Amino acid sequence: MTTPGSKHLILGTAGHVDHGKTALIRALTGIECDTHREEKERGITIHLGFAHLTLTNGTRLGVIDVPGHRDFIHTMVGGASGIDFVLLVIAADSGPMPQTREHLQIMEILGITKGMVVITKTDLVEPDLLDLCELEIREFVAATFLRDAPVVKVSAKTGAGIPELRTAIETMAGAVSSRPADGVFRLYIDRSFSVSGFGTVVTGTVIGGTIRPEDTVYLLADKPTELRVRRIERHGAEVAEVQAGDRASLNLVGLDKSAFQRGMLLADRPLKATTLLDAALTIHAPKTELGIWSQAILHAGTDEKQVRVHLLNTNRLVTGEAALAQIHLATPSYLQHGDRFVLRNSSCDITIGGGEVIDAAPLHHRRRPQRLVAELELIARNKLHELVSLEIRKAQKPLTVAELAENLNLSRDAVTKVVDSGTLRGVGHFDSKEGTVLVSQVMLDTLRQGILSAARDYRIAHPLTTRGIDINELRGALHLEKRAAHDEVMRALLGQLVEKQKLRELDKTYLMFEDSGVVDPKSLKHLAIIEEYLRQCGMQTPLLSQIKLIAERERIGDKELRMILHHLVSTGKALKVEEDYLHHSVVDACRARLIEKLQTQPTGMKVSDFRDLIGGNRKICLLLLARFDEEGTTVRNGDYRFLAPAAK
Numbered sequence: 251m252t253t254p255g256s257k258h259l260i261l262g263t264a265g266h267v268d269h270g271k272t273a274l275i276r277a278l279t280g281i282e283c284d285t286h287r288e289e290k291e292r293g294i295t296i297h298l299g300f301a302h303l304t305l306t307n308g309t310r311l312g313v314i315d316v317p318g319h320r321d322f323i324h325t326m327v328g329g330a331s332g333i334d335f336v337l338l339v340i341a342a343d344s345g346p347m348p349q350t351r352e353h354l355q356i357m358e359i360l361g362i363t364k365g366m367v368v369i370t371k372t373d374l375v376e377p378d379l380l381d382l383c384e385l386e387i388r389e390f391v392a393a394t395f396l397r398d399a400p401v402v403k404v405s406a407k408t409g410a411g412i413p414e415l416r417t418a419i420e421t422m423a424g425a426v427s428s429r430p431a432d433g434v435f436r437l438y439i440d441r442s443f444s445v446s447g448f449g450t451v452v453t454g455t456v457i458g459g460t461i462r463p464e465d466t467v468y469l470l471a472d473k474p475t476e477l478r479v480r481r482i483e484r485h486g487a488e489v490a491e492v493q494a495g496d497r498a499s500l501n502l503v504g505l506d507k508s509a510f511q512r513g514m515l516l517a518d519r520p521l522k523a524t525t526l527l528d529a530a531l532t533i534h535a536p537k538t539e540l541g542i543w544s545q546a547i548l549h550a551g552t553d554e555k556q557v558r559v560h561l562l563n564t565n566r567l568v569t570g571e572a573a574l575a576q577i578h579l580a581t582p583s584y585l586q587h588g589d590r591f592v593l594r595n596s597s598c599d600i601t602i603g604g605g606e607v608i609d610a611a612p613l614h615h616r617r618r619p620q621r622l623v624a625e626l627e628l629i630a631r632n633k634l635h636e637l638v639s640l641e642i643r644k645a646q647k648p649l650t651v652a653e654l655a656e657n658l659n660l661s662r663d664a665v666t667k668v669v670d671s672g673t674l675r676g677v678g679h680f681d682s683k684e685g686t687v688l689v690s691q692v693m694l695d696t697l698r699q700g701i702l703s704a705a706r707d708y709r710i711a712h713p714l715t716t717r718g719i720d721i722n723e724l725r726g727a728l729h730l731e732k733r734a735a736h737d738e739v740m741r742a743l744l745g746q747l748v749e750k751q752k753l754r755e756l757d758k759t760y761l762m763f764e765d766s767g768v769v770d771p772k773s774l775k776h777l778a779i780i781e782e783y784l785r786q787c788g789m790q791t792p793l794l795s796q797i798k799l800i801a802e803r804e805r806i807g808d809k810e811l812r813m814i815l816h817h818l819v820s821t822g823k824a825l826k827v828e829e830d831y832l833h834h835s836v837v838d839a840c841r842a843r844l845i846e847k848l849q850t851q852p853t854g855m856k857v858s859d860f861r862d863l864i865g866g867n868r869k870i871c872l873l874l875l876a877r878f879d880e881e882g883t884t885v886r887n888g889d890y891r892f893l894a895p896a897a898k
């Protein structure tokens with residue numbers, strides 16, 4: 251089991267083919283990494299090799315041995331992606347070679363900052379040649395993160411220098427800190443196999459978070475599939491958990507082995523997929539130039555994808571320069587803010603460069619406005635809080651911390667930390683039952699304007715109403731969901747608008763401040779006349795032409811009459827049955843008589859019985875019964891109506 255307090259670190263090899271990486275790991279750990287038959291036959295490493303090294307304090311380092319051959323750079327990138335420090339292996343008899351340089355570039359692109367140079371095969375050269383070789387190497391690494399790194403000279407054949415190398419590794423492991431083990435658990439699969447009696451086992455480097463047996467994980471392929479972790483091994487022994495910086499073998503339940511492929515991501519939540527990234531990009535390959543649009547292969551973890559790169563803040567990018575780019579992926583990926591990636595050319599023979607994801611869910615930038623570029627530059631520099639601000643500004647609605655975390659593929663804790671730090675610019679905070687709700691100032695202004703227009707429009711649409719718009723009607727007008735998070739924002743804005751005397755509150759409804767809610771007496775009188783007429787008509791519903799006659803006599807215009815009828819229906823004073831209007835008192839009376847009758851007639855009633863009871867025409871009877879069914883007064887069974895249980 252894991253030693254308490256021990257570090258979780260991974261050491262990787264790098265260097266040109268045949269320079270002695272695998273032999274060095276064998277000399278250090280006793281573990282042979284070239285285990286495949288084809289590797290033994292060809293005498294080169296083809297697949298990633300895995301070993302471990304126990305330090306004197308008990309810490310067990312994970313070790314990843316990578317292939318040096320130029321044909322397997324994609325495998326090397328996958329292995330190098332999760333490492334904490336590197337042994338750059340250079341053979342004394344040949345010095346730095348093309349893949350020494352390419353591997354070093356890849357380390358820089360991946361953001362690796364710690365490591366040492368190991369000169370191997372020292373048994374093959376004379377001491378003065380060795381000194382020359384060291385000088386050459388010092389110059390070679392002078393412009394890289396290894397400029398002040400230790401240089402250790404060894405021979406895997408004789409064992410010379412191996413104890414010194416072990417000491418240097420101990421010292422470096424002591425100085426490197428483990429990655430944070432909180433946050434989202436993620437692991438790029440590098441191998442998967444079946445173990446008889448156990449099912450599927452996948453291995454990979456944990457690049458974030460922690461996972462334990464019985465936890466749920468998701469295989470993020472085309473869509474997330476839920477799986478259960480049955481058993482976890484680290485360095486060949488069962489453990490109670492693995493965390494960022496560990497090599498892990500996970501025995502998973504839920505899918506057949508064939509579902510798992512190298513490059514797929516496992517995570518502890520169903521992360522959002524993206525086919526678009528905003529990123530900071532640097533060109534490393536010598537004499538290389540990118541135009542506004544270019545094709546490339548993007549490597550992230552053990553995953554590789556065809557992409558198109560669209561430069562945002564320049565039309566041309568040359569060796570040594572950095573730029574912002576929008577990257578279009580051919581198939582969905584689950585990258586997140588801060589992830590590093592390597593770009594290789596489409597024919598897979600040159601490492602062009604690489605960079606870091608700024609926004610994994612950007613809007614599609616057809617053009618390249620200065621404001622967007624400035625925003626991305628800010629995020630690239632100030633990181634997380636700018637990203638969170640941008641996400642809030644992008645949203646067309648209020649967002650909770652949980653929604654933000656989900657949109658950004660971050661843990662809630664990470665988002666909460668940013669929110670609590672008070673560094674978010676142009677963002678309003680609100681408390682709700684769903685936790686803190688965040689809204690951009692721009693969106694708040696839009697909502698304020700929306701509330702005022704809705705309050706004004708409501709009164710224009712309902713001129714005979716003596717009340718204002720209520721919160722349910724407002725929610726609809728503003729296209730907000732019926733949720734505590736959204737209502738809380740609306741209430742806060744309503745409060746502000748009332749305080750600023752833009753709105754007036756009347757019985758939990760809202761009117762424009764200058765609107766007293768009074769309807770002119772003549773209109774009210776007209777309304778009362780039409781309502782009274784409908785009441786008197788009872789079941790003998792008048793034709794519209796008859797209502798119009800009354801209106802004419804009272805000097806009520808056509809438009810006003812339509813408004814009055816609409817008002818009576820929308821306020822529930824009248825029921826509109828196709829072209830007929832029934833006063834609600836008539837509906838109530840019919841309902842009362844129906845209930846009374848059904849209580850003494852448990853065998854139910856047909857439509858004709860109901861018609862005899864109330865004396866209306868068949869059409870109105872049918873529509874009234876349908877309404878009573880709908881409101882839950884009656885239930886229908888074939889031709890018969892019965893009293894609904896609730897109405898009894």
Ligand SMILES: Nc1nc2c(ncn2[C@@H]2O[C@H](COP(=O)(O)OP(=O)(O)OP(=O)(O)O)[C@@H](O)[C@H]2O)c(=O)[nH]1
Nearest residue numbers: 267268269270271272273294295318371405406407
């Ligand atoms: N004399 C001598 N030979 C060595 C030493 N280290 C490695 N070799 C030999 O060099 C050859 C290549 O060694 P590997 O360890 O396979 O080289 P590698 O860097 O892992 O090669 P790739 O993984 O294919 O890139 C083998 O024949 C080793 O026996 C050394 O220190 N001295």
Ligand SMILES: [Mg+2]
Nearest residue numbers: 271272294295
């Ligand atoms: Mg090797």
